[in-house]
Amino acid sequence: MTVTAIDAAPLPPEALNPGPAPTRTVVAYGFWIFLLSDIIMFSGLFAAYAVLWQHTAGGPTGRELFDLPNVFIETACLLLSSYTCGLAALSAEHRQAGRFYLLEAMTFVLGAAFLFIEFSEFAGMVAKGAGPSRSAFLSAFFTLVGMHGAHVTSGLLLLLYMVAQVAAKGFRPHVLRRLLCFSLFWHALDIIWVGVFTLVYLIGAR
Amino acid sequence: MSVAGRPLPERIPAERTPGVEVEESRAGVVSYTVGFGFAVILTVMSFVVAQTDLLWAPGIAVGLVVLAFAQIGVHLVFFLHMGTGSDNTNNILALTYGVWIVFLVLTGSCWIMVNLSANML
Numbered sequence: 484m485t486v487t488a489i490d491a492a493p494l495p496p497e498a499l500n501p502g503p504a505p506t507r508t509v510v511a512y513g514f515w516i517f518l519l520s521d522i523i524m525f526s527g528l529f530a531a532y533a534v535l536w537q538h539t540a541g542g543p544t545g546r547e548l549f550d551l552p553n554v555f556i557e558t559a560c561l562l563l564s565s566y567t568c569g570l571a572a573l574s575a576e577h578r579q580a581g582r583f584y585l586l587e588a589m590t591f592v593l594g595a596a597f598l599f600i601e602f603s604e605f606a607g608m609v610a611k612g613a614g615p616s617r618s619a620f621l622s623a624f625f626t627l628v629g630m631h632g633a634h635v636t637s638g639l640l641l642l643l644y645m646v647a648q649v650a651a652k653g654f655r656p657h658v659l660r661r662l663l664c665f666s667l668f669w670h671a672l673d674i675i676w677v678g679v680f681t682l683v684y685l686i687g688a689r
Numbered sequence: 690m691s692v693a694g695r696p697l698p699e700r701i702p703a704e705r706t707p708g709v710e711v712e713e714s715r716a717g718v719v720s721y722t723v724g725f726g727f728a729v730i731l732t733v734m735s736f737v738v739a740q741t742d743l744l745w746a747p748g749i750a751v752g753l754v755v756l757a758f759a760q761i762g763v764h765l766v767f768f769l770h771m772g773t774g775s776d777n778t779n780n781i782l783a784l785t786y787g788v789w790i791v792f793l794v795l796t797g798s799c800w801i802m803v804n805l806s807a808n809m810l
Contacts, residue, residue, distance in 0.1 A: 508776050512783070514781050515780050515784075516783055517700065517789035519783055520787075523791060526790070526791040527798075529795060530798035530799065531798070533795065533798070533799050534802040536797060537747060540798070550741060562725070562732060565725075565728075565768060566721060566762075569724075569768055570718065573718060582800060604753055643764060656785075665775050667769060670764060670769050671769070672766070674765070674769075675803055677757050678757060680735070681735060681757035682754075682757075685735055685736065685739035685753050686739075686753055688739070689739065
């Protein structure tokens with residue numbers, strides 16, 4: 484048998500048609516479309532903030548209200564939680580249950596710390612009379628940052644739900660796919676936070 | 690590469706049953722750690738640039754936006770695994786479309802509203 488003979492042999496039909504993508508790829512793609520539409524919704528809130536941020540109606544400005552060291556701690560919490568969430572996804576892939584629970588617990592604690600700092604910041608601003616009804620700037624601020632906080636809250640609930648599923652069902656393929664969606668969601672929240680701390684806090688506090 | 694004049698698909702699926710889970714090698718701990726390191730550096734740079742006069746003052750806002758874009762890129766590549774793999778083509782296309790819509794919403798809103806307040810107030 485010569486090389487030419489092998490080359491001329493008819494190909495099996497499946498060699499020409501790659502077939503459907505793995506379910507994991509399809510699920511991640513669908514969830515990615517959802518995340519992008521969520522980011523587009525956030526772009527509307529960012530646009531509203533960019534238009535309104537100087538309309539303080541004689542009320543307090545960002546420079547007077549924002550406490551950058553506080554924002555830095557918030558950012559550190561969220562960034563670290565993104566890292567532990569990624570490591571947790573890896574340990575789920577490798578079926579390391581103990582590591583997975585530990586890393587998800589760290590993710591939860593860091594996310595909850597972020598929410599706690601954000602909530603106390605909001606409470607302090609409302610106590611100072613700088614609530615969302617004070618000025619157009621503050622309405623836009625509370626809507627944008629509050630919407631991100633609401634997403635973090637739902638992310639924490641989703642995290643608890645996912646850990647419960649792993650505890651009840653183990654690392655089955657469909658549970659792993661849901662975990663993949665959860666970690667995509669959590670990383671996307673961190674991306675939105677980059678926009679928030681840059682546009683709202685760092686530029687707004689100058 | 691072609692066989693009998695017909696191009697072969699890059700992925701030869703004969704070894705893979707359609708619809709059945711294939712455990713793909715995922716980005717390792719190293720990749721997450723490198724991404725985390727870059728993200729920390731960019732975040733710290735943002736906070737330093739905003740609070741000192743390291744940059745020329747009128748350029749600080751632009752510098753911060755550039756740092757934010759860099760950090761978003763780091764997050765996309767290292768945390769969301771947006772790469773150049775063949776499985777990623779659709780993800781990248783969707784991302785490109787999303788970025789375009791976000792650009793339109795942001796610049797369109799600001800452009801119209803700045804004109805509006807300049808002309809009417």
